[in-house]
Amino acid sequence: MPRKAIVYARISRDRTGGGLGVDRQLADCRELAARLDWQIAAERTDNDLSAYSGKPRPGYRQLLADLERGLATGVLVWHTDRLHRSPAELEQYIAICDPLGVVTHTVQAGVLDLATPSGRMVARQLGAVARFESEHKAERVRRARIQMAEEGKWGGGTRPFGYQAGGVELVPDEAAAIVRATETILSGGSLRSVVIALNEGGFITTKGKLPWTPGAARDMLTRPRNAGLVSHRGKIVGPGQWPALVPEEQWRTVVQILKNPARRTSPGNYARWLGSGLYRCGIEGCGGPLTVGTSGQKRHPSYMCRKREAGASRHVSRVATTLDAYVSAVIVERLKQDDARDLIRSLDVEADTTELHAEADRIRRRLEQVGQEFAEDDEMDVVSFRSATKRLRERLTGLENELAVAGHRNPLVGVADAVDVQSAWDELDDLARKRAILDALMTVTVQPAPRGRRPDGSYFDPKYVLIDWKVD
Structure with missing residues (x-):
């Protein structure tokens, strides 16, 4: 009697959204099943999900559940790294497969024998190699993103609203909508009115082409990109290689307004009366x-x-x-x-922000310089480094607050x-x-x-x- 098997396929990043990588893996696994004369009992997939990230993989969880309830005694996968990229996951897989006599076959790496000590050793070695490759790739990606940010380049991803796919050229009507929305908030307007205006204007988000919500509008209005700035891990790195839509002081004011927890928008918490809370x-x-x-x-x-x-x-x-x-x-x-x-x-509010911007830029450059000195100078201790950067960051925060005050718009x-x-x-x-x-x-x-x-x-x-x- 042919052995029953479950096919599992996974791809970490689906750039097109079409699931083509998963489809190719499934096709190769079906061919392998035919060569082995195995009967496919089920196919489980995880598209656009990394095994390294630690995020839940529904298809993989279903695979384990299928094996535990005896649906199959074989697993077909394109490569071992499609199954696991962490030692902990591999050990869990071995603990389930070993007592049940489950055989794992791969298209690229042959059979994975988990029933013998030597087979498990090979599986663990392959898992260690996969883990190393994932960590090494993650480090390369992280360093590349830092370099792109330092050079003022866009890090890629979903097209930012207001800009074309390259993240540099403007989409005129979307850019104008961002400027209007910014002016609304600066003049004392509500985030709710911004959402209504965007939706009534026929605009949709670039992430999934969905209608605007308060959360999506807040994220769009508070991004540094609007002021022509590039950020990395939540910190401003410097100017970006794209045109600013609003002055930095106006953007900082919008951030200050919308990040206020008291303004968080949820059904029913916006004022319905002119003097509510003011009288x-x-x-x-x-x-x-x-x-x-x-x-x-x-x-x-x-x-x-x-x-x-x-x-x-x-x-x-x-x-x-x-x-x-x-x-x-x-x-x-x-x-x-x-x-x-x-x-x-x-x-x-009358304020000459030219010098504020210049001093803020000088401090950002000095922070970067201190960081490089700390990395290269074995004589600089951690306490001295933290003391130097603390003073600089406190002054930078003060300057950013001054810029935010200067960006307030007169409601009259x-x-x-x-x-x-x-x-x-x-x-x-x-x-x-x-x-x-x-x-x-x-x-x-x-x-x-x-x-x-x-x-x-x-x-x-x-x-x-x-x-x-x-x-x-």
């Missing part, structure tokens, strides 16, 4: 933020202070739509004044200088931008108000809403 409680000694909940018999959305005295109602409560409408009207009226353009200038631009301020305000469909304007202009404090109707029939009395202007 303050007017009770003396409180001053806490107001958030929106429901109150009253009609369950109106209302701004409320979460604090309350023992046995009493909340400190303050105000119908959300009415309060937001009043504050919006005050903002618009203020921006209609003749000195509105002066407000824009008062919020502008486009509204305070508009011909029709009311229309400009109404047409802002990004609530985060309106909140940024509110936060830049004023502090709103809501005081407790008497219950009941006012003489004009309304329930809202603006004299219990105090507005302190942050800018003159």
Whole structure:
């Protein structure tokens, strides 16, 4: 009776995504099965998965499960290194195959006899060679990537959004979308509005051609490439050989904004009301933020202070739509004044970043030089090296923070200088931008108000809403 066998095929990197390497291995293994007169019971594959990386291999796990349940007593593989590239995996494979009498045959290396000490020794030697080759290859790849980064070259991979396949030439409409998205964040806009704009504009990600999500948009906006910089292992190495889409200070500001954990986007955590978290409680000694909940018999959305005295109602409560409408009207009226353009200038951050960039570049070069000196000078001890680099890195961090501050964009631009301020305000469909304007202009404090109707029939009395202007 022919021996039943399981065919296993694996390829570490499938550059085309077509699985052609796996298909060729399977074809060769089928030919080997025919020559041996073995019957193929199943075929298991892992495409684009490295045995060296340690990542789970579903096909390989299924192979082991098949052997343990007695589906076959033979394994066909193109080469031993398709099965294992780690000694630990090989020992596990031997522990399963030896008691079951499983025979392993390869297309390239012949039979792998795991039933005898000498056969297991050969298998272990082949495994050690495969491990050495993997580690040596990984080191070559790592050094090549470092060299490419130091030379400002792109390390390859999926086409970066905004650039053509080579990573250097621009895709004009995608590049313009990145600039617009950056300006949105710098002006106080939300990541959610960026995602909506990208998807409504017909743009798709280059990784799997999927619609944009907040996570994908954040990754795209915070990559150093946008500022014309190349990075390696999360550290800026220097300028890249591609055109920058935005100034470095603007990119650093976007990174600072979007890396803030408080801004992490998930369903339901973005603000839905103009003053949520910005309006303050007017009770003396409180001053806490107001958030929106429901109150009253009609369950109106209302701004409320979460604090309350023992046995009493909340400190303050105000119908959300009415309060937001009043504050919006005050903002618009203020921006209609003749000195509105002066407000824009008062919020502008004026900084000459030329020297900041130059000093940052000098420090990066000095860090690289110190690293080379440490590698070449046997007299330099680790303590001295760490002390020297610590001071340099602290100064570099300070410079990068200064650049980030210089990159902030004035949220009033486009509204305070508009011909029709009311229309400009109404047409802002990004609530985060309106909140940024509110936060830049004023502090709103809501005081407790008497219950009941006012003489004009309304329930809202603006004299219990105090507005302190942050800018003159």
